[in-house]
Amino acid sequence: MTICNPRDLINSLAPGKRILGLDLGTKTIGLALTDVGHCIATPMETIKRTKQLADFARLMDIIETQGVGALVLGLPINMDDTEGKRCQATRQFASDFLKGIDIPLAFWDERLSSSVAQDALIEANVRPKKRKAVIDKIAASVILQGFLDNIGARN
Numbered sequence: 001m002t003i004c005n006p007r008d009l010i011n012s013l014a015p016g017k018r019i020l021g022l023d024l025g026t027k028t029i030g031l032a033l034t035d036v037g038h039c040i041a042t043p044m045e046t047i048k049r050t051k052q053l054a055d056f057a058r059l060m061d062i063i064e065t066q067g068v069g070a071l072v073l074g075l076p077i078n079m080d081d082t083e084g085k086r087c088q089a090t091r092q093f094a095s096d097f098l099k100g101i102d103i104p105l106a107f108w109d110e111r112l113s114s115s116v117a118q119d120a121l122i123e124a125n126v127r128p129k130k131r132k133a134v135i136d137k138i139a140a141s142v143i144l145q146g147f148l149d150n151i152g153a154r155n
Contacts, residue, residue, distance in 0.1 A: 002104075003094060009070050009106040010038070010151045017069025020044075020062065021144025023110065023136050024073060024090050029055065030136030032144045033066055038151075041144035043137035056097055063103065071103060074110030074143040108147045110139070 004012070013019070016036050023030035031044040044062075049055055062068065073094055076086040094105055 002098065004104050004106055006072075006106045006108065006147060006151055009072070009104045012104050013038070013069045016067065018067055019070045019072055019144065019148075020059075020066070020068045021072045021108075021140045021147070022059075022074065023140035023143055024093055025049070025136060028136045029059075030138070030140035031062065032137060032141035033068070034144065034148065036067075038148055041141040041148060043141040046136045052096065056100060059097065060101060063101070069103070071105040072108050072144050072147045073105060074140070075107040077109050106147070108143055110143045 009019075018036055019034040019038060021032040021034075021041055023032075027049055029047040029049060031047065032041045033044045034041055047055060047058055063071075073090060075090055076084075078084055090107075094107070098105060
């Protein structure tokens, strides 16, 4: 499948399939997963990035084992609504990944997702060392939940 708009992504999902949210960083990929009803995004894990093929293989394994039918990839748009080098790298990652798998993917604005995740962890009194270990998967769940809340509001 190709990159699609969020509405098309949600409408293309087969019954019982989940959505995997990704927060793509230079060193890690935070992952979050929905329930089959697409109501709740739950932090899943953080992948330490190595080589692109190894990263792709890990993602494909998760897609298969978790019954994933679509991907939502955070797009790091600048605060002034422009796209910089990080957006270009994210779009390239998506394009490269989709060459090896037939699955719909939608981008979702990830502005402030790490900040929201950080604030939530501080509010929960999570120690700084532990925050660093979980921030990326929490940010992925913020991105994915934002997607779900927005799409759900239009149903």
